[in-house]
Amino acid sequence: MTIPEDLLDEIRADAAERGLSAYVTEALRCKRDRDRLAELVDWLQEEHGPVTEDEHAAALAELDELDAEHERRRTTGKRNAGEAA
Known part of the structure; x- marks a missing residue:
């Protein structure tokens, strides 16, 4: 995996206290949750029509x-x- 150096520097600064691994783990969980939510929204719109x-x-x-x-x-x-x- 390759992360742009400038982004990695920002993340390291933001994640200083809890650590880079914890920060990345939380970010991946958030992304997974957002993907699941998007799937739910798509399904609900198929079932009930658009919002x-x-x-x-x-x-x-x-x-x-x-x-x-x-x-x-x-x-x-x-x-x-x-x-x-």
């Missing part, structure tokens, strides 16, 4: 809400961890 614009907009809005909640928990967790120290 409407309204359904798409509603799904994106829900994802935005989830992202905001994850960010809130992440920043609250960091703040709480700092207070415990």
Whole structure:
């Protein structure tokens, strides 16, 4: 396997604490999960037809809400961890 050197340097910097192997393993799992999700979406569209614009907009809005909640928990967790120290 060959990885461009500039990309590898960035990944090594991002993965410093947990290590390159753990970073790559997580990335491969994410890719596999996305591929499986794409297969599910294709199957659902074959079974039930394409997603409407309204359904798409509603799904994106829900994802935005989830992202905001994850960010809130992440920043609250960091703040709480700092207070415990």
